[in-house]
Amino acid sequence: MSVSARTGLVPSRTVKLAPSILACDFSRLGEELSAIAGADYAHVDVMDGAFVPNISFGLPILAAARRASALFMDVHLMIERPERYLRDFAEAGADGITVHVEATQHLHRAVQSIRELGKRAGVTLNPGTSLEAVRPVLADVDLVLVMSVNPGFGGQKFLPASLERVRTLRRWLDELGSEAEIEVDGGVTPANARALADAGATVLVAGSAVYGPDGGAAGLERLRAALI
């Protein structure tokens, strides 16, 4: 394993990259997915115009992405009462499903349902929500997603307080002996990727830093280079 240029330390974990297809050209979805074939996950942002002030896409786009790519489909549900649609997203091709703590009255039940569908179960929370909101389910999840922008749009600026939230979660998961992933989503760039990894993140989502005007693969490689 390589030594971090910034810290001089050997990172103890490898960091996965999850390009967000929200930033891609949907008229070329298959090609845009091929451009990130070397990534670990394709991050799929589903927005309902109610939980967040934007509508992105839903089941048909996930199903099309599933047909076009063998990548792990990492589905981030920004929808009210996600428990209504878990089976539909699983059947449309999700490999992992992440729900917001603010969107459901029954977080444990939602997590359990995702696992019963045979999918990787994730929970997430808005930047303004106390981390305590996810603590009761930490032993039951496969992934915790730290939103580092307010959800709803790509291309926003990273909120620096997110770094401390990642450190706290890393400590809590280590205390539990949990192997759950810590994913960070929003404003991730080559400039903050290494610091997030050092704080304990194991998955980095990036939309605009990957799908820039110069194409998907170049942005992905820049992120990877920042993590060496």
Ligand SMILES: O=C(CO)[C@@H](O)[C@H](O)COP(=O)(O)O
């Ligand atoms: O969930 C979201 C936004 O709500 C994200 O997944 C964005 O799609 C990330 O985009 P960038 O901030 O990396 O441009």
Ligand SMILES: [Fe+2]
């Ligand atoms: Fe997302």
